[in-house]
Amino acid sequence: MQSVAARSAFTALAVLALLRAQGAPLSLPRATFARAIVIGLLLAAQSFCIYSAVAVIPVALALLAFNAFPMLLALFSWGTGGERPRTAALVAMPVALVGLALALDVFGKDVNGALGAAGDPGLVSCKSCHDPASGGADSRSKPNATSLGVAYTGRNAPTVINAAYSPVWQFWDGRVDSLWSQALAPPEGDFECNSGRLEVVHVIFDTYRKDYEDVFGPLPDLIATLPPKGKPGQTSFDGLDPSKGGAKEIVNRAYANFGKAIAAYERLLVSDNFEASKFDRFMNGDREAMSPAAIRGARRSWGRVTSLITWGLSMRLSERLWPSTTGAARAEATTWKYRSRMFSSLIRFSES
Secondary structure, three states: OHHHHHHHHHHHHHHHHHHHHOOOOOOOOHHHHHHHHHHHHHHHHHHHHHHHOOOOOOHHHHHHHHHOHHHHHHHHHHHOOOOOOOHHHHHHHHHHHHHHHHHOOOOOOOOOOOOOOOOOOOOOOHHHHOEHHHOOEOOOOOOOOOOEOOOEOOOOOOOOOOHHHOOOOEOOOOOEOOHHHHOOHHHHOOOOOOOOHHHHHHHHHHHOHHHHHHHHOOOOHHHHHOOOOOOOOOHHHHOOOOOOOOHHHHHHHHHHHHHHHHHHHHOOOOHHHOOOOHHHHHHOOOOOOOOHHHHHHHHHHOOHHHHHHHHHHHHHHHHHHOOOOOHHHHHHHOOHHHHOOOOOOOOOOOOO
């Protein structure tokens, strides 16, 4: 939100400077002052709703406000001295408003497609946003623009099915370079689980110690004496002993192994292990799997060429840009942003 406000302020200053450079008057005529202010506020509200539809407020309400903007503009303009809308338009406005509200399920008990008003810390799991019953993704929001952990996320969670086949990049923006390091971000994410690596390591130590040690080796008893909560940027974690073999390295090592355990499970989540979708069955020759309307929609939305280009670029371009090699060759191909990360394929916790 702060970055959006900063960009908006910069844009406003740039427009102001351009108007001054052209000698345009900055004062508003008295006769249209109220109307101009109202229209400006409506535009600001519309822009806020466009942004908030994926981050701040329930999507349905944001879309309702956004789509009702032309009606609000006409009514407020009329109320501040502008032209009166035609009678037919006035009659159509409430009908359109009710239709939008019904289509977006605003009158339902939940305004965000069964997501709820807010998430519950401590009750959010990976399955909350990656439900295998929904293709390993989150289909609860309308129109699938966001997900809900302890708060609304900036993007809809991608599917975990076939994530193991992604050559290098993970997340929509490719900000991590391995499946195991991707699994470490949501537990500490402010909008996903809002937990911390100290909490995760304590849970492993208290509940899953034997399972962990069967795979990764002994967990030091020192963990029992560490603060119960904390992550990078918080004093409880940053104040741990940073020396080699110290408390901070112990926590980071256990947390990295936690990510590797999740990645190992995710490698089982391949499409062959799930019931094929109607589209997949259709593409495999079952011409009865999809209705005629769905087939027409698929042809219009995808098309053979578009489908191949989209899939090929999204899943294979990273392999061309980031050769799947090891050691020095891979290090040479990796950009600086991954070198600087604590959990990446290049540092000691990866052992790759």
